[in-house]
Amino acid sequence: MPIELENVSYVHAPGTPFEAAALEDVSLRIGDGEWVGIMGHTGSGKTTLIQLIAGLLTPMHGRIRLDGQDINDRNYDRSELRRSLGMVFQYPEYQLFETTVEKDVGFGLKHSGLSRSEVKERVKWALETTGFIFEAVRSQPPLALSGGEKRRVAIAGVLAVKPKIMIFDEPIAGLDPLGRESFLQLASRLHQSGTTVIIVSHNADALGEFAQRLVVLDRGRILLDGSTREVFSDVSRMKKLRLGVSAPRQIAAMLSRRGVAVPQDIVGYDELLAALKSRLTGGEQ
Numbered sequence: 567m568p569i570e571l572e573n574v575s576y577v578h579a580p581g582t583p584f585e586a587a588a589l590e591d592v593s594l595r596i597g598d599g600e601w602v603g604i605m606g607h608t609g610s611g612k613t614t615l616i617q618l619i620a621g622l623l624t625p626m627h628g629r630i631r632l633d634g635q636d637i638n639d640r641n642y643d644r645s646e647l648r649r650s651l652g653m654v655f656q657y658p659e660y661q662l663f664e665t666t667v668e669k670d671v672g673f674g675l676k677h678s679g680l681s682r683s684e685v686k687e688r689v690k691w692a693l694e695t696t697g698f699i700f701e702a703v704r705s706q707p708p709l710a711l712s713g714g715e716k717r718r719v720a721i722a723g724v725l726a727v728k729p730k731i732m733i734f735d736e737p738i739a740g741l742d743p744l745g746r747e748s749f750l751q752l753a754s755r756l757h758q759s760g761t762t763v764i765i766v767s768h769n770a771d772a773l774g775e776f777a778q779r780l781v782v783l784d785r786g787r788i789l790l791d792g793s794t795r796e797v798f799s800d801v802s803r804m805k806k807l808r809l810g811v812s813a814p815r816q817i818a819a820m821l822s823r824r825g826v827a828v829p830q831d832i833v834g835y836d837e838l839l840a841a842l843k844s845r846l847t848g849g850e851q
């Protein structure tokens with residue numbers, strides 16, 4: 567189910583002193599199974615964009631279609647949107663409120679029509695997918711877990727609905743390196759299983775390593791939209807925009823400036839390592 571935005575504009579709090587034009591004339595198509603990173607400075611409209619896609623805001627102008635259907639049409643069945651699209655807000659751990667982890671993760675399945683045992687299976691699957699041992703964690707109060715664990719529980723709650731599209735707003739902000747790595751592995755697994763993954767992040771490194779496509783927002787407009795390789799190809803432009811590129815891409819550019827020829831379409835560490843190895847061994851493996 568592709569997501570299509572056609573000339574979408576949005577203004578927050580129109581007609582008040584807080585009026586803010588957050589998105590202007592944004593057109594975008596995200597196909598099935600894509601992994602898209604959304605970058606941009608603070609206030610560039612990233613959260614507004616994904617809230618519009620999730621149907622939490624209604625555009626002033628333009629259309630948003632999911633699977634060809636206008637999600638803001640009066641006759642559109644919103645339950646379809648809720649089933650298909652999972653949204654993990656920034657710091658989702660603040661939204662945990664049930665008395666046990668199992669209840670919290672199963673909350674979104676209350677009106678799903680699944681039987682009790684099916685719900686239990688689904689909750690078990692979601693918790694195991696986010697790296698928990700079900701029996702060890704199911705009866706714990708969510709608030710007794712660590713910050714990183716709470717965030718994984720919150721993600722499990724969205725995952726349990728098995729949406730075809732998962733949207734994350736700054737999912738790795740405030741996580742330690744291990745938490746960051748395990749989140750990116752989880753997102754990788756989701757992507758491999760065919761889920762569309764959309765991640766808003768300031769972290770060029772994380773996006774460079776995993777996202778296939780980057781959309782760069784600037785003051786409510788799309789400034790760049792292309793494969794991660796394309797978007798990171800012009801390191802000085804990204805530097806001027808104060809957005810940066812992934813560390814391996816930066817190292818490749820630095821090496822090239824010092825006369826060490828390595829490919830300039832490198833975005834991840836594996837590629838950088840392979841290029842350096844190939845140089846050291848004269849191309850032998």
Ligand SMILES: Nc1ncnc2c1ncn2[C@@H]1O[C@H](COP(=O)(O)OP(=O)(O)OP(=O)(O)O)[C@@H](O)[C@H]1O
Nearest residue numbers: 578579584586588607608609610611612613614615
């Ligand atoms: N509820 C609101 N009321 C008024 N203005 C808002 C509201 N939410 C966002 N804005 C404004 O809309 C613009 C876009 O905000 P948005 O939250 O989409 O940016 P963002 O790219 O997600 O920023 P950040 O990286 O800080 O999360 C900003 O100018 C912001 O101040």
Ligand SMILES: [Mg+2]
Nearest residue numbers: 612613614735
């Ligand atoms: Mg935001």
